[in-house]
Amino acid sequence: SNRRRPALTAEPIPSSLDRAAVSCNALFRTAGTRLVGGKTRRDAPNTATPHKRAIRTPQSQIIINVVFVDRSGQRIPVKAKVGDNALHLAHKHGIDLEGACEASLACSTCHVYVSDAFYDKLPEPDEREEDMLDMAPLLQENSRLGCQVILTPELDGIELTLPKITRNFYVDGHKPASH
Amino acid sequence: MSAYCSRWTLRFLNRLCVSGLAKTNNKHVQHFSSQTSPSVQVCIVGSGPAGFYTAQHLLKSHKGIHVDIFEKLPVPFGLVRFGVAPDHPEVKNVINTFTQTAHLERCEFFGNVTIGSDITMEELKMAYHAVILCYGAEGSRSLGVPGEKLSGVYSAKDFVGWYNGLPANKDLNPDLSSDAVVILGQGNVALDVARILLSPVELLKKTDITQASLDSVAACKIKRVVIVGRRGPLQVACTIKELREMVNLPGTKPVLDRRDFEGIKDALKDIARPRKRLTELLMKVAMEEPSGRDAERWAAASREWSLRFLRSPIKILPTADGKKVAGIRFAVTTLEGSGENAKAVLTGQEEEVSCGLIVNSIGYKSLPIDDGVPFDETQGVIPNDMGRVCQTPGLYCSGWVKRGPTGVIATTMNDSFETARCVLEDIDSRVLDCSMAKPGHHALRGLLEKRGVTPVSFSGWEKIDALEVTRGDEIGKPREKLLDVQEMLQLARA
Numbered sequence: 001s002n003r004r005r006p007a008l009t010a011e012p013i014p015s016s017l018d019r020a021a022v023s024c025n026a027l028f029r030t031a032g033t034r035l036v037g038g039k040t041r042r043d044a045p046n047t048a049t050p051h052k053r054a055i056r057t058p059q060s061q062i063i064i065n066v067v068f069v070d071r072s073g074q075r076i077p078v079k080a081k082v083g084d085n086a087l088h089l090a091h092k093h094g095i096d097l098e099g100a101c102e103a104s105l106a107c108s109t110c111h112v113y114v115s116d117a118f119y120d121k122l123p124e125p126d127e128r129e130e131d132m133l134d135m136a137p138l139l140q141e142n143s144r145l146g147c148q149v150i151l152t153p154e155l156d157g158i159e160l161t162l163p164k165i166t167r168n169f170y171v172d173g174h175k176p177a178s179h
Numbered sequence: 180m181s182a183y184c185s186r187w188t189l190r191f192l193n194r195l196c197v198s199g200l201a202k203t204n205n206k207h208v209q210h211f212s213s214q215t216s217p218s219v220q221v222c223i224v225g226s227g228p229a230g231f232y233t234a235q236h237l238l239k240s241h242k243g244i245h246v247d248i249f250e251k252l253p254v255p256f257g258l259v260r261f262g263v264a265p266d267h268p269e270v271k272n273v274i275n276t277f278t279q280t281a282h283l284e285r286c287e288f289f290g291n292v293t294i295g296s297d298i299t300m301e302e303l304k305m306a307y308h309a310v311i312l313c314y315g316a317e318g319s320r321s322l323g324v325p326g327e328k329l330s331g332v333y334s335a336k337d338f339v340g341w342y343n344g345l346p347a348n349k350d351l352n353p354d355l356s357s358d359a360v361v362i363l364g365q366g367n368v369a370l371d372v373a374r375i376l377l378s379p380v381e382l383l384k385k386t387d388i389t390q391a392s393l394d395s396v397a398a399c400k401i402k403r404v405v406i407v408g409r410r411g412p413l414q415v416a417c418t419i420k421e422l423r424e425m426v427n428l429p430g431t432k433p434v435l436d437r438r439d440f441e442g443i444k445d446a447l448k449d450i451a452r453p454r455k456r457l458t459e460l461l462m463k464v465a466m467e468e469p470s471g472r473d474a475e476r477w478a479a480a481s482r483e484w485s486l487r488f489l490r491s492p493i494k495i496l497p498t499a500d501g502k503k504v505a506g507i508r509f510a511v512t513t514l515e516g517s518g519e520n521a522k523a524v525l526t527g528q529e530e531e532v533s534c535g536l537i538v539n540s541i542g543y544k545s546l547p548i549d550d551g552v553p554f555d556e557t558q559g560v561i562p563n564d565m566g567r568v569c570q571t572p573g574l575y576c577s578g579w580v581k582r583g584p585t586g587v588i589a590t591t592m593n594d595s596f597e598t599a600r601c602v603l604e605d606i607d608s609r610v611l612d613c614s615m616a617k618p619g620h621h622a623l624r625g626l627l628e629k630r631g632v633t634p635v636s637f638s639g640w641e642k643i644d645a646l647e648v649t650r651g652d653e654i655g656k657p658r659e660k661l662l663d664v665q666e667m668l669q670l671a672r673a
Contacts, residue, residue: 098276098589098592100272100273100276100588100589100592101269101270101272101273102269102272102275104269104272105269106267106269106270106272107270107587107588107589108589109589109592127423128420130456131418131419131420131423131456132420134418134419134452134453134456134457135418135453135587135589136589137593139452139453165593165596165597
């Protein structure tokens with residue numbers, strides 16, 4: 001079933017190629033090159049003559065703002081480097097996102113909710129992430145695994161909320177009953 | 180504050196203020212000076228995920244707590260070491276977090292100590308302010324059918340213990356010579372067993388599966404694994420990651436009967452996402468023609484696995500000489516009700532399947548530890564409220580012994596944090612009286628020595644760990660596990 005929701009802004013919805021380009025660029029820290037055809041959606045300065053190469057900050061040094069909302073609702077703003085993943089960022093700042101399997105898509109303990117305005121800016125989760133999200137309690141439409149959220153310049157201002165811990169720990173809200 | 184207040188009163192009032200002010204964000208951070216407050220001595224029984232996650236949360240949240248972790252085996256980590264399948268190494272990454280916890284100054288590990296026999300629960304209660312039982316489920320549910328004791332019938336717990344190097348199962352030596360295996364139960368453990376039996380040896384030999392079981396599996400002639408459940412496709416207990424691994428398993432093909440899926444499509448509309456995605460995958464395999472690479476692989480496959488539904492075991496059938504398993508008789512069932520609570524009801528029809536190996540994977544089961552600890556025999560758990568053991572102040576529980584033997588590590592993690600929060604609340608609210616110092620493990624060392632029990636420290640385990648990794652290196656595996664307790668003890672003390 002399609003979990004994607006329509007973007008809430010008037011911006012054109014980026015194509016998956018654009019998103020792939022952004023995340024590839026972020027991952028491989030290329031500056032100014034296009035890995036895939038089409039525009040890269042980085043914070044390039046507006047140039048009247050696009051063929052002139054402006055001097056750009058290497059991706060790896062771009063700092064963005066991220067806000068974690070912890071399990072008691074407290075907002076914790078932090079600075080993040082492009083290319084970092086949200087789980088490592090949380091650990092750097094003492095936020096209790098467990099990450100039991102150490103970002104290897106073998107658990108759901110880094111489960112976070114992504115703020116509305118940014119959910120669609122993330123590349124779609126691959127099948128393995130979706131499978132692990134199935135195991136997360138309190139799954140919502142805007143759920144992602146923190147270890148798969150790779151920070152890019154267009155995620156500046158993203159808010160990541162940690163699900164509240166509840167008594168129901170079973171996969172999918174299941175309550176075991178004898179049969 | 181009057182100059183005539185006693186120092187004790189001032190200290191007491193100060194402590195009240197500090198605890199009130201310092202409580203933020205559910206973190207019970209208290210600042211004790213070593214002269215004014217004794218540390219809180221906590222004992223944890225069991226060193227699997229429940230034990231370690233409970234310890235982690237307590238130690239992180241309260242700087243005055245000291246945690247001692249007791250473990251029956253010389254080696255820690257419970258089912259992370261002995262339950263998680265060898266080909267799921269990423270799941271075992273939690274060991275790194277647990278190791279960090281064990282290395283904390285306020286945490287100490289005591290392996291090779293069996294609570295209930297080497298040390299009694301009474302002795303623990305005297306030595307500690309709080310005791311937390313995290314000893315999991317070391318038994319397994321029995322089928323309760325004739326023939327269950329025949330040679331060739333194993334509980335999944337023992338079978339998994341065998342390929343994972345649990346010392347108690349090292350001589351299991353299951354006979355893998357027949358071509359057909361029946362696995363009873365359709366949870367993740369059942370799928371793990373099927374996958375280990377059917378995986379290509381080239382993949383298995385790079386894991387930490389024991390060498391002896393690898394050799395057995397490599398030599399086996401198994402061609403067909405039937406995984407049987409009493410209810411239908413909408414009630415399978417496995418999860419999608421494990422099912423997908425089976426569907427994609429090299430050299431094998433899945434066999435699902437499309438008739439089992441008639442009418443299922445309509446039921447999908449209103450069910451929750453995880454069940455829906457799982458069922459959609461089952462339906463795809465059962466009802467659609469395989470595409471490209473899958474079609475090639477299935478056509479070339481020499482081994483197959485199937486899911487059989489609505490079959491309840493009634494008798495295990497012996498060979499002519501009455502000694503080994505030859506097959507199994509099932510009652511055909513139908514479902515009453517729907518969804519997770521559907522019940523299997525007999526139809527009167529029966530069916531037989533021939534096989535030379537049966538693995539009973541219908542669930543683990545906890546056992547009572549000591550007469551002094553309440554135990555619910557029906558549910559197989561210690562009666563508790565959010566981890567506080569009923570009618571037994573100072574006693575708590577986490578993990579499978581608290582909630583029953585289901586769920587993954589993440590489930591146990593959340594559960595353990597809940598118990599830890601209750602312990603912290605009780606310390607704060609003085610339900611747990613920590614004003615009197617308790618001796619902790621100092622009270623137990625003399626008793627253990629008298630009883631001829633030498634505990635294994637965490638650094639003792641690290642010697643065992645180092646040798647296992649070295650032995651594994653020699654044969655291209657992450658580790659080659661030691662199987663003998665005496666060998667482990669000798670090495671730990673060296």
